[in-house]
Structures are given as structure tokens and as C-alpha cells.
Amino acid sequence: MLIMNMLEKVQSQLEHLSKSxxxxxxxILAAPGRSIHLSIAMLAQEANVTLASQR
Known part of the structure; x- marks a missing residue:
């Protein structure tokens, strides 16, 4: 239930996010079950953004 609430929150804020x-x-939205197990570095790599974008 908490994961769905968080995914809904992310979905509702998409238009306010930077490109990165x-x-x-x-x-995260494409594969939430997989994403929760990724390190920040791996998540950044999967998204093709720099690690600094995630700080």
C-alpha cells in the first residue's frame, strides 16, 4: 500500500520535475519492484543521468 501511495505521488508530480x-x-514508474533494489548509482545509470543529478 505504501509503495502504491509513493508511486501515485511521483506520478502526480511529473510535470514539476526537471528533465533529469x-x-x-x-x-521507477516503469519497474517499481526492480527499482527499489537499485543503488542510487545504478538508478542514475538506468535513467541515463549523472549521479550528481540525484543529490
């Missing part, structure tokens, strides 16, 4: 944040959000 949107890329990360898209990766």
Missing part, C-alpha cells in the same frame, strides 16, 4: 528527475521517475 523525470528520467529517474520514469525508470
Amino acid at each position: 528527475e523525470r528520467k529517474v521517475a520514469d525508470v
Whole structure:
């Protein structure tokens, strides 16, 4: 239930995110079960953004 609430929150904020944040959000929304197990570095790599974008 908490995961769905968080995914809904991310989905509702997409239009307010920067381009890099949107890329990360898209990766998370596409595969939330997989994304929760990724490190920040791996998540950034999957989203094709720099690690610094996630800080």
C-alpha cells in the first residue's frame, strides 16, 4: 500500500520535475519492484543521468 501511495505521488508530480528527475521517475514508474533494489548509482545509470543529478 505504501509503495502504491509513493508511486501515485511521483506520478502526480511529473510535470514539476526537471528533465533529469523525470528520467529517474520514469525508470521507477516503469519497474517499481526492480527499482527499489537499485543503488542510487545504478538508478542514475538506468535513467541515463549523472549521479550528481540525484543529490
